[in-house]
Amino acid sequence: MIVWWFAPAAFRRAVYNAGYEFEAPSLVLSSQMSDLARYWEMRSRDKNDLIRAGRDTARLAATLQYEVAQNGALKEENARLEKLLGMQERPEFRTVPARVVQRRLSMWWQQIILHKGRADGICEGCPVVNAYGVVGRVRQVFESTCVAELISSPAFRISASIAGVENCAVTYQGAGASPFRAASGKIFDIPADTVFPENAPRLEIVTSGLGGIFPAGLKIGFLAGIPTNTADGIFREVPVELAQRVAAIEEAAILVPVDPGVLKNFVATE
Amino acid sequence: MGEAIRKFFSVGAFYWIPACVIAYIWIFLAGTVSDALSPWNLAIFAPGLLVIVPSLLMPFPRGLAVVLVSGFLFDFSLPIPFEKMDSALFAVGEKLFLFGEMTTVVPAPVGFGVTWLVIFFLALRFLRAYIDLSSPKQWLVCALILNFVVFLLWAFAFSWNELGTFAFWGGFLATAAVSSVFIVLAGWWFFDAVVSLYRLCGIDLVGEREVDEE
Numbered sequence: 001m002i003v004w005w006f007a008p009a010a011f012r013r014a015v016y017n018a019g020y021e022f023e024a025p026s027l028v029l030s031s032q033m034s035d036l037a038r039y040w041e042m043r044s045r046d047k048n049d050l051i052r053a054g055r056d057t058a059r060l061a062a063t064l065q066y067e068v069a070q071n072g073a074l075k076e077e078n079a080r081l082e083k084l085l086g087m088q089e090r091p092e093f094r095t096v097p098a099r100v101v102q103r104r105l106s107m108w109w110q111q112i113i114l115h116k117g118r119a120d121g122i123c124e125g126c127p128v129v130n131a132y133g134v135v136g137r138v139r140q141v142f143e144s145t146c147v148a149e150l151i152s153s154p155a156f157r158i159s160a161s162i163a164g165v166e167n168c169a170v171t172y173q174g175a176g177a178s179p180f181r182a183a184s185g186k187i188f189d190i191p192a193d194t195v196f197p198e199n200a201p202r203l204e205i206v207t208s209g210l211g212g213i214f215p216a217g218l219k220i221g222f223l224a225g226i227p228t229n230t231a232d233g234i235f236r237e238v239p240v241e242l243a244q245r246v247a248a249i250e251e252a253a254i255l256v257p258v259d260p261g262v263l264k265n266f267v268a269t270e
Numbered sequence: 271m272g273e274a275i276r277k278f279f280s281v282g283a284f285y286w287i288p289a290c291v292i293a294y295i296w297i298f299l300a301g302t303v304s305d306a307l308s309p310w311n312l313a314i315f316a317p318g319l320l321v322i323v324p325s326l327l328m329p330f331p332r333g334l335a336v337v338l339v340s341g342f343l344f345d346f347s348l349p350i351p352f353e354k355m356d357s358a359l360f361a362v363g364e365k366l367f368l369f370g371e372m373t374t375v376v377p378a379p380v381g382f383g384v385t386w387l388v389i390f391f392l393a394l395r396f397l398r399a400y401i402d403l404s405s406p407k408q409w410l411v412c413a414l415i416l417n418f419v420v421f422l423l424w425a426f427a428f429s430w431n432e433l434g435t436f437a438f439w440g441g442f443l444a445t446a447a448v449s450s451v452f453i454v455l456a457g458w459w460f461f462d463a464v465v466s467l468y469r470l471c472g473i474d475l476v477g478e479r480e481v482d483e484e
Contacts, residue, residue, distance in 0.1 A: 004342075004384070019346035023298075030302055102305050104349050106313035107441040108428055111349050147349060177311040178437050179444035247309045 017142065024145045028115055031101040091213065093127075093255040096120055100250050101145060110153035110177065110246070112136070116254060117144045125213060127255045132244035133219030134158070134207060135252045146254070150246045151220065152176065152183030159212050160187060160220055163204040164197050172205060172220055172240065183246050185220070188237035190227060205240055213257070219243045285332050285473045286339055292464050293320055293340035297347045303452060311441075315424065315449045317344045318417025319457060321387050322409045323464050325394035326401060327475040337391040341384030348383070382427070386420050406461045413457055414450055421446055 004012070082089075098114035105111075116122050118141050128135040128148045136150040137158075149156050152174040160172040170187045177183035187205060196203065202222040209216025224241035300314040307313065320340040324333035394401075394412065402408045425442050432438040468475055 016346060019343070023294075023347065026298055027301075030298075030305075102301060103308035104301075104304070104313070105308040105311050106304070107311075107425075107438075107445065109349050178441050179311045181311065183311070245309075247311065 020142055024142060027101045027113060028145065031099065031115065035099075090209070090215070092258040093215070094258060096122065096254045096256055098128075098146075098252055098254055100252065103247065105150075105177065105183075105247055107176070107178070110150040110156075110174065110183065111139070112148050112150060112249065112252075114138075114146050114148055114252065114254065115144065117142050117146050119144055121256050121260075122146050122254055123256070123260055126257070127214045127218075128252050129218055129255060130244070130249065130252045133221075134214065135244075135246065135249060138254060148252070148254075150174065150183070152185060152242060152246050158214055158220070159208045159210045160205050161208040162187070162190075162196075162223070163206055165194060165203070168194050169208050169210055170205075175239070177247075183242055184224070185240040185242060186237055187223075187240055188230070188235060190236040190238065192229060192234055192236055194227075194236070196223075196227070213255075215255070285328075285468070285471070286335060288467045288471050288473065289324075289336040289339050290343070292467060293336075293343045296320060296460060297343055299456065300452070301347060307448065312448050313445060314452050315421050315445060316417055316453055317341070317383055317387060318390070318420050319413045319453055319460060320344070321391050321394060321416060322413050323461065323468075323475075325391045326398060326403055326409065326412075327465070327468075329474065329476050330395065332473075333395075334388070334391065337387050338384060341387040344383035344387070382424065386423060390416050390420065406458065409461055410454065410457045413453055417449060417453060418446060421449065 096116050098116035101113040101115045103112050112135075114128070122138060122141050124138055124141055126138040128137060134151050136148040136153070136156060138146050139149045140147040151158075154174050154176050156174040158172050160170050162168055162170065168190065171189045172185055172187050174183070174185045204222055205220040207214045207216055207218040207220065221240040221242040223238050225239040227236040227238045229236050296316070296319065300316050304313040317340070321337055324336040324340075327333075328336060394416070401412065421442075425438075426433070429438055465475065
């Protein structure tokens with residue numbers, strides 16, 4: 001045991017990784033078993049339910065197809081305008097959908113294990129998102145799995161902005177979660193002279209895209225309180241209600257930069 | 271020499287294989303239940319059970335080896351950054367690793383689980399005389415107490431600055447209660463499975479032999 005304490009960090013890291021790789025197949029198997037149970041549960045459903053679900057999905061697909069086409073056109077126009085203005089190019093991503101294998105949510109950590117790893121091109125620092133916004137960031141990558149730090153984790157920080165408030169870049173940080181309570185976060189570094197719109201509905205917090213790998217405009221959550229001044233009186237902070245229940249996430253998308261070199265610049269800054 | 275080789279490769283010498291299997295199954299089970307409880311932000315903390323059989327029923331060197339293996343497997347299952355584990359050893363790590371690793375972020379556990387499991391293994395060895403070795407009920411009570419103490423140490427080490435907050439104690443009590451319920455529900459099965467597996471593998475359980483002799 002004492003030898004272990006004094007062993008070089010590289011050795012301990014290698015042993016840790018080996019231990020994790022040994023453990024990973026059982027986690028994946030457990031997740032697949034629960035998927036199989038869900039499959040059999042769904043098989044027992046009434047055919048009318050399936051027909052109804054199929055009809056709803058077709059309607060949704062038709063709407064989304066139109067929006068995809070519109071987005072393509074807007075993207076092209078945006079790129080053209082950015083080029084005209086000489087703006088810096090933003091990193092391009094490919095999306096890797098990943099199933100949640102295990103959740104590790106407790107008083108001390110907020111993490112999920114995803115079933116995509118080094119073999120799928122995932123690297124440390126990649127953003128993890130879903131339809132409701134930011135989910136977290138990849139923290140460790142193994143051969144076929146990766147560990148993502150959730151947005152609710154106090155170890156997760158990101159540059160954000162308040163929708164409807166001009167020129168106000170703030171910092172978002174997870175605030176952890178207590179048992180039987182929804183996870184939350186907070187934003188800070190809000191300049192004390194910031195004016196919040198009056199009579200506005202819940203103000204949305206989104207990623208700012210400044211100084212980080214996360215693309216701009218991804219939803220984080222909503223302001224959930226009154227801004228309070230920090231001890232120095234220069235800045236203010238506000239609690240944030242997350243846009244989604246992170247504990248219930250079953251599927252997420254990992255954004256892998258097309259140029260992996262881009263990531264190295266951002267990991268250190270975030 | 272021949273005797274030594276025969277002893278080395280005897281069936282009983284491979285006691286660490288069922289020990290690893292048992293520890294792994296228990297940790298996996300706790301992780302799976304934690305996953306199921308995650309919507310309520312609850313987790314299972316139950317390494318205390320892994321000390322009972324090695325300390326009460328196994329010869330000292332074998333028991334110690336089994337606890338070491340179990341402790342390491344427990345540590346590997348924790349998603350804790352390296353420097354956090356150093357502070358979990360009550361700041362001893364700060365002095366030990368002052369000139370090197372403390373300043374780097376290496377996600378490898380330094381051994382919170384293994385350290386405390388070994389300490390409680392030794393403590394339980396001294397208390398063996400006061401425990402009925404043939405009573406799984408008493409093993410279970412020992413496991414509950416031991417697990418609670420390890421969890422308390424864990425919570426103190428990791429949340430030293432939050433001890434004065436209501437949220438911390440609420441979370442602590444909820445996690446401790448859930449872990450205790452898990453140990454009570456799964457412990458019976460676990461002890462039975464462990465003893466059966468060791469017997470099946472032909473491994474000498476000292477405690478059992480002492481009870482038979484009595």
